[in-house]
Amino acid sequence: MTAPDRVDTLTAQWRDERPNLDFSPMQVIGRLHRLADHLRDELIAVYARYGLGEGEFDVLATLRRAGEPFAVAPGELARRTMVTSGAVTKRVDRLVASGLVERDDDADDGRARVVRLTPAGRRVIDEAVTAHLANEERLLEGLDAAQRRALETLLRAWGESLGV
Template identity: 85%
Template sequence: MTPTTDHVDAITTQWRAERPDLDVSPMQVIGRLHRLADRLREELLAVYARHGLGEGEFDVLAALRRAGEPFAVAPGELARHTMVTSGAVTKRVDRLVASGLVERDDDADDGRARVVRLTPAGRRVIDGAFTAHMANEQRLLVGLDPAQRRELEALLRTWGASLGV
């Protein structure tokens, strides 16, 4: 491979030779995105781990922090904000309760309902983790200039909308 070719180019070249009847050009996009997603996930998880968090715990803490004072959200809302099932949220919250980063509490507006609330320790952890997360994302995007980032953002938004995500 040369500096202007990569692993995906090698694979598509092989497929073109073996299956010239097929248009394998979508692999140029999908293959690269798949490889990038795998690498990005590794890089993101490493930052979460340095703060004692897994991806799920980070998501819950971030959703609570984004909610603003009093940093409390109903479990069903957490499921919607983190795009996982209520069962998955329960497991994540259980782990965070055990570590003292969140607590379950009565909803101040509805005494029958419960909320998950960020503890002061949880706020310190998510503030530190989120700061590191943003620095990491900046680092991961350093290969693109600002115009390229805006263009990629617009392309991904358009493509995502066409796929309903």
Template identity: 60%
Template sequence: MHEPQPPDRVARIQADWRRERPDLDVSPQGVIGRLHRLADHLTDELRLVYGHYGLSEGEFDVLCALRRAGEPYERAPGELAAHTMVTTGAMTKRVDSLERAGLVTRRRSDDDQRGRIVALTQPGRELIDRAFTDHMRNERRLLSLLTPTESTALEGLLTTWLSHVENAAPSGSS
């Protein structure tokens, strides 16, 4: 007789580790491993929509940050970096690419002639409005695999956990 197989890959990995290292508690892998695998699947699904519009994930983020800014749909590069959680160097590459595509423009700041302002062009706004509509449709499709109650519960748990992680002292500090 064969032993029944664990329900998914993470459970099989945990079972292997429990057999090989019974001295360790591998239960955290159940959450972290599944979140990691889920994040990979979700990223792949989300990138399909970005790609449909000829955008990378980073370019989509920049256009969204500009669109969320409201009229006149512009931000300084440092502000964009803060709203998309990337370095200013990575931001420069993204803005260069979007500018070449005619989706954004760069100009000197009225307040500080050394500063720059990145703004959505009309084609950029039209593109991100279409892309974001499809992005929300795609996210809704992905969440529809859960019941509304499960989705709400998961959002609450993730919000709490993320808050704890982001407000915790850095690893290795006393």
């Protein structure tokens, strides 16, 4: 049996105070919340090595995944990154200032604008995503392949049940 953790302690305290309630959901949600906070900190640390925040990494990764010519219209960029157009504008402004993206005319529609990776932006995101994947691998080292697949299956099913 594993040693009690902070979630076990918290739920035991609640059971003592409110024995009429089922605190078992906290065993899952509490651990997931703690893990999410820890993982976010670990991921952000890698992004920071490349001068990026979460949002900037997300924009660069979205542009890189789009393939040649690594350009996406701002509205589509907002949909793909699941943030508001205002948030995309702020992120793109920071990336333009750092020389990692540029705003350009759409080659297919001269009236439209796109956000495009610069060569420097492509180098940064290619290096950052390589480091990001190595970091994710490190964070998953405590789980074997079967545990990873089982966790992936459970998280997918849970997400589908919640519509996310």
